[in-house]
């Protein structure tokens with residue numbers, strides 16, 4: 001009764017809400033819960049790698065040209081003095097060691113819009129280029145659009161002011177407008193140059209559109225630090241009144257129009273007689289759209305040696321023992337969710353090793369993590385098959401080393417025919433386990449044609465010998481070197 005008088009029902013809810021939250025009344029409980037939660041959060045390895053990405057890119061729009069006429073007391077009609085619009089920004093891919101995969105990319109990217117031309121024959125600002133960073137080993141497949149082109153990195157001083165992003169410059173070519181330019185007798189020497197892309201004939205644009213339908217594979221690759229490729233080009237700027245006058249004077253309909261009418265058109269005061277020329281002017285005045293492209297980016301790591309093996313075979317431990325890499329190691333399968341790269345640097349020699357997430361039988365049917373990661377070893381020179389000698393020992397569940405090898409070779413071949421046909425060695429890991437020595441002897445009896453290196457990756461035993469063996473294979477001529485073939489693996 002008292003409650004309802006003092007706090008009418010409609011205030012009761014807000015009173016309850018106003019009570020202090022648990023972390024204010026008992027901060028210790030809150031902070032201990034908070035830290036527990038944080039611990040469980042994903043470490044770096046637990047985020048899945050994005051090694052395939054569809055990117056839609058579009059160049060920035062070109063700026064419109066300026067329609068302006070400069071008059072003076074001595075010149076009644078005046079002279080055109082509007083500058084051209086700037087060129088739209090390009091979309092560029094840049095190759096760098098700084099990124100691992102494509103997770104930092106946005107699916108839709110557009111170059112910067114260019115500035116408008118202004119009076120006194122000033123060119124509009126160049127649109128800002130969009131530079132996207134991609135990892136080394138990025139391969140580009142083209143679904144639609146133009147084939148990307150390599151960008152030469154020049155010092156900005158060597159560039160034409162027209163090309164410099166963010167400059168507002170006077171058009172150097174037409175600082176002084178010659179009187180003849182406004183006369184009927186002007187001849188356009190290179191008409192093509194003055195015609196913006198959007199004003200070109202429909203035939204040209206039709207043929208461009210036809211070819212964009214199919215996916216074209218491997219149109220470009222980014223393999224070196226700093227390498228740049230332009231994937232979408234910014235639109236051309238529209239013509240300002242200075243260039244437009246010259247252009248219109250060169251056209252058929254423009255020749256019949258007087259200088260006075262052209263100036264009126266520039267000022268947007270055309271009468272019915274000049275409709276054709278006026279229409280032409282408005283089309284060349286506006287800047288064109290940038291080019292479009294749909295690309296599929298795919299990452300194929302570049303390494304000298306690829307480590308392949310079943311989950312838990314000890315590949316990541318081995319990578320850590322061979323190189324300075326610190327991949328995540330765990331006693332459970334699929335600790336590795338993304339390829340890890342490690343560098344082995346000796347005085348006179350260096351090689352890169354890629355640790356590929358574990359494969360299981362049926363990976364090509366998307367079992368386990370699937371076999372998509374195998375594309376990362378397409379470019380490796382040497383394959384190191386890592387097998388777990390202790391697997392299936394002491395009545396435990398597991399696959400024998402020779403069966404592991406058979407399944408691995410088969411999965412490689414399912415992914416891509418001939419993928420296993422390259423210099424290979426077998427790393428027989430976990431030699432320290434009970435019964436592993438006997439297993440090794442049997443493995444040597446059953447597998448022929450390749451060298452087998454017994455190793456204990458945890459204790460780094462046998463690792464120097466393995467390093468020498470890998471060095472030899474990486475340095476050697478691939479032809480005639482040892483390969484692991486299915487017919488050389490004996491499985492009862």
Ligand SMILES: Nc1nc2c(ncn2[C@@H]2O[C@H](COP(=O)(O)OP(=O)(O)OP(=O)(O)O)[C@@H](O)[C@H]2O)c(=O)[nH]1
Nearest residue numbers: 312313314315316317330331333334335336358457
């Ligand atoms: N006894 C023994 N255990 C090892 C050896 N090498 C690795 N291990 C253990 O095997 C387990 C798996 O090792 P990882 O290096 O994560 O194996 P992985 O092949 O990278 O596993 P995935 O990430 O699932 O592909 C870990 O508990 C390691 O400590 C070894 O030489 N001897």
